[in-house]
Amino acid sequence: ETGVTQTPRHLVMGMTNKKSLKCEQHLGHNAMYWYKQSAKKPLELMFVYSLEERVENNSVPSRFSPECPNSSHLFLHLHTLQPEDSALYLCASSQEVTGNQETQYFGPGTRLLVL
């Protein structure tokens, strides 16, 4: 148990569906991250939020829409996805200290299958 929870753990959706992934951290951190983990590829950073502001959008298609309503919660809204978007989506959190690298703590992930 890392202090970062993700729901749902598994999700199957059609290409025309709209769904949302939720991440919650109980560590008092102020930065949160979405990563995509596909088979046989390194983890890809998608989005970074620091103090509830988006500081990184790593060329992610607009069918992925993040939302960070407060420092404890992070959402990833999904719409009109493609089968190649099937992957494990990992959320992470850390303290954000300007100029320093802080340890990121990961949730268990949401396994997404797009049909």
Added chain:
Amino acid sequence: AQSVTQPDIHITVSEGASLELRCNYSYGATPYLFWYVQSPGQGLQLLLKYFSGDTLVQGIKGFEAEFKRSQSSFNLRKPSVHWSDAAEYFCAVGARGGYNKLIFGAGTRLAVHP
């Protein structure tokens, strides 16, 4: 640009044998270095990290790693592997001076034979 290379995609060892997983990085200065482990169906768990100081770093579950600046390496070691160590291991590098960004290697999948 930063990058991380884990040369071994799969490694198989016998239970009780020693283990070394390789990690090489590319970065212009002294980086922050991490090893994470991922069990099947789970997220990533931090094993250990190097920020500064002693280049031999101790982590959880009996793992250690050594930072070698001259070789741009941060190899992970364990003297005696347990069956429960079977998992995927990721090396990551973080930049100094910028916001909190990690670059991950492709991972090494470890299998343990009884």
